[in-house]
Amino acid sequence: MTQVFPKESLSAFPKHLTPAYRSTVKRSPSKPLIFVPHTLSELTGPVYGHNAVQEGDNDLTKQHKGEPLGERIIVHGHVLDENKRPVPDTLVEIWQANACGRYVHNVDQHPAPLDPNFTGAGRTITDGKGYYRFITVKPGAYPWGNHHNAWRPNHIHFSVFGHSFLSRLVTQMYFPGDPLFPFDPIFNSVTDEKARQRMISSFDLDNTIPDWALCFRFDIVLRGREATPQDMDKH
Amino acid sequence: MSDITPSQTVGPFFAYGLAPHSRCEWRPELGKDVYDWKETAGANLVTADASGSKIRIEGQILDGDGMPINDAMIEIWQADAQGRYAHPRDSRTRPNTKFMGFGRSATDKNGVFSFDTIKPGSVPGPNGEAQAPHIVFCIFSRGMLRQIYTRLYFADEPANDTDPILTLVPADRRGTLIAHKNVRGEPVVYRFDIRVQGENETVFFDI
Numbered sequence: 001m002t003q004v005f006p007k008e009s010l011s012a013f014p015k016h017l018t019p020a021y022r023s024t025v026k027r028s029p030s031k032p033l034i035f036v037p038h039t040l041s042e043l044t045g046p047v048y049g050h051n052a053v054q055e056g057d058n059d060l061t062k063q064h065k066g067e068p069l070g071e072r073i074i075v076h077g078h079v080l081d082e083n084k085r086p087v088p089d090t091l092v093e094i095w096q097a098n099a100c101g102r103y104v105h106n107v108d109q110h111p112a113p114l115d116p117n118f119t120g121a122g123r124t125i126t127d128g129k130g131y132y133r134f135i136t137v138k139p140g141a142y143p144w145g146n147h148h149n150a151w152r153p154n155h156i157h158f159s160v161f162g163h164s165f166l167s168r169l170v171t172q173m174y175f176p177g178d179p180l181f182p183f184d185p186i187f188n189s190v191t192d193e194k195a196r197q198r199m200i201s202s203f204d205l206d207n208t209i210p211d212w213a214l215c216f217r218f219d220i221v222l223r224g225r226e227a228t229p230q231d232m233d234k235h
Numbered sequence: 236m237s238d239i240t241p242s243q244t245v246g247p248f249f250a251y252g253l254a255p256h257s258r259c260e261w262r263p264e265l266g267k268d269v270y271d272w273k274e275t276a277g278a279n280l281v282t283a284d285a286s287g288s289k290i291r292i293e294g295q296i297l298d299g300d301g302m303p304i305n306d307a308m309i310e311i312w313q314a315d316a317q318g319r320y321a322h323p324r325d326s327r328t329r330p331n332t333k334f335m336g337f338g339r340s341a342t343d344k345n346g347v348f349s350f351d352t353i354k355p356g357s358v359p360g361p362n363g364e365a366q367a368p369h370i371v372f373c374i375f376s377r378g379m380l381r382q383i384y385t386r387l388y389f390a391d392e393p394a395n396d397t398d399p400i401l402t403l404v405p406a407d408r409r410g411t412l413i414a415h416k417n418v419r420g421e422p423v424v425y426r427f428d429i430r431v432q433g434e435n436e437t438v439f440f441d442i
């Protein structure tokens with residue numbers, strides 16, 4: 001049993017040490033990572049049933065008494081594996097700033113207002129076709145302390161599980177045409193242009209709901225693939 | 236070049252969404268449950284139907300300056316006491332169907348994380364060799380653009396000496412993967428500190 005999930009796929013990922021993003025300097029391993037074969041421990045991973053998620057968890061605009069301020073949007077797409085096959089029944093969690101660029105988190109001290117009608121956390125399980133859908137508001141850009149006049153492009157954080165613990169992905173979904181892209185060291189930590197584009201959602205007019213909400217599509221491709229009977233035999 | 240979606244950092248603000256009831260005691264005066272959002276997966280993996288020894292894992296995660304990382308998210312994945320994973324790839328019968336083997340702990344202001352779980356059993360390894368009991372760790376934090384993986388092994392397991400993964404690690408670095416038993420009552424506590432960078436840096440895996 002060797003590398004059941006091809007490691008070359010990871011070339012799309014940022015390097016651990018990316019000095020332009022200052023926090024990586026002291027938080028990246030300095031010694032070489034140890035190459036080891038994939039065992040049952042890596043090729044399995046958390047499986048979430050529907051009991052982890054309640055109805056309505058995917059609508060971030062209905063978690064409080066009133067509607068949050070901001071531009072209501074739909075964010076939807078498919079979770080796929082490396083063979084572009086759907087990843088059904090997998091947990092997708094999101095969190096984000098409110099329309100003013102402020103997170104509920106206590107550490108966020110950006111002097112923009114909190115919205116009493118918006119927490120900014122959601123979750124859902126993909127359906128049998130790997131499809132997910134959230135309703136939320138478009139997050140605002142916000143400043144951060146990385147360098148002088150540093151601002152994060154608008155983004156929604158995504159956490160996805162997939163077929164195994166090696167498929168685990170935490171990423172950020174960006175919005176098309178953001179003027180902050182050239183200046184953001186986190187976005188640009190992905191050095192391949194095509195790979196960067198895969199983090200940007202596309203505007204989806206077909207699924208925009210007239211008089212109600214713009215729609216953005218964000219497909220997520222995870223590392224790995226579903227086990228084949230041959231893989232099973234290896235254990 | 237494959238077409239997978241690139242990783243991005245979890246950032247400093249994940250706790251209210253991913254670990255709302257964990258150890259993020261950012262405002263201790265409010266108590267632990269600062270954020271009014273349900274927890275998907277927490278730091279207590281023990282279920283009523285899980286057989287085996289209850290253990291607690293405690294540790295601290297430190298950066299290259301030896302400073303606590305107070306905004307990390309630690310996830311663990313492990314087999315049950317009989318060495319079986321709650322996953323379709325592991326086709327062995329599993330009576331303790333509620334034990335999922337997955338946990339998530341955010342670190343507190345001192346970089347401390349903890350899990351209450353069951354000590355895992357030996358797991359099948361490559362070429363039919365058994366692996367010593369171990370827990371896979373996956374670490375996320377601000378300043379990490381992608382997760383890092385490591386493993387926890389138990390100091391009191393003779394099988395460590397022949398474990399097919401541990402023996403791939405240079406002998407002088409293996410100690411960073413060993414959790415030590417701290418017998419001070421029930422449950423037994425295993426201490427596992429993680430040094431992300433620098434002297435005595437924890438071994439991380441290229442997988």
